[in-house]
Amino acid sequence: DGGITQSPKYLFRKEGQNVTLSCEQNLNHDAMYWYRQDPGQGLRLIYYSQIVNDFQKGDIAEGYSVSREKKESFPLTVTSAQKNPTAFYLCASSNEGAYEQYFGPGTRLTVT
Amino acid sequence: QKEVEQNSGPLSVPEGAIASLNCTYSDRGSQSFFWYRQYSGKSPELIMFIYSNGDKEDGRFTAQLNKASQYVSLLIRDSQPSDSATYLCAVLPSGSARQLTFGSGTQLTVLP
Numbered sequence: 045d046g047g048i049t050q051s052p053k054y055l056f057r058k059e060g061q062n063v064t065l066s067c068e069q070n071l072n073h074d075a076m077y078w079y080r081q082d083p084g085q086g087l088r089l090i091y092y093s094q095i096v097n098d099f100q101k102g103d104i105a106e107g108y109s110v111s112r113e114k115k116e117s118f119p120l121t122v123t124s125a126q127k128n129p130t131a132f133y134l135c136a137s138s139n140e141g142a143y144e145q146y147f148g149p150g151t152r153l154t155v156t
Numbered sequence: 157q158k159e160v161e162q163n164s165g166p167l168s169v170p171e172g173a174i175a176s177l178n179c180t181y182s183d184r185g186s187q188s189f190f191w192y193r194q195y196s197g198k199s200p201e202l203i204m205f206i207y208s209n210g211d212k213e214d215g216r217f218t219a220q221l222n223k224a225s226q227y228v229s230l231l232i233r234d235s236q237p238s239d240s241a242t243y244l245c246a247v248l249p250s251g252s253a254r255q256l257t258f259g260s261g262t263q264l265t266v267l268p
Contacts, residue, residue: 086260134199139210143188143248145256147199
């Protein structure tokens with residue numbers, strides 16, 4: 045089955061620790077995205093990548109980092125510099141020539 | 157800042173009725189429009205997209221686009237309790253490579 049996988053589903057960390065969220069897709073999509081969703085709010089773009097080895101900051105990139113070494117993988121690192129990291133993190137991808145994005149199941153991160 | 161506005165709701169409709177969800181956007185040059193459904197605790201799921209003025213129908217769902225008035229709506233006919241979810245409107249603003257701007261969503265409840 046083609047799709048987007050994110051792991052883990054739930055993640056708990058102590059304040060001051062970096063944490064990496066996984067996102068993998070086997071749809072052969074060229075573009076991948078990371079969003080953050082807070083309760084009762086829409087999605088805010090953190091980073092996106094349209095090709096391997098290239099990525100751009102979104103609206104709220106501070107305190108986050110990404111890499112795109114392979115077409116199918118786009119991991120997100122939440123660093124200790126992120127002031128309010130507790131949120132629902134969503135990874136998405138889109139195909140070349142298309143604008144619609146498809147989402148993975150998400151990772152719910154709780155930092156205490 | 158290019159904005160997408162939605163009435164947060166909650167919007168309640170009886171089973172079998174038509175649910176009407178509205179979205180306005182600030183960027184007059186926006187070209188592509190998307191509706192996502194998000195069940196509580198889950199990730200967004202693409203329902204429909206529309207590029208041209210007018211109506212686009214898919215089963216019980218109809219998307220309506222009016223670029224002159226800068227609004228896009230989603231009609232759900234014969235609403236079912238399983239349609240109860242938050243509906244997110246997303247827009248591709250002018251000048252955007254492929255980054256979508258999301259509204260904060262409208263919570264819909266279909267009452268049995």
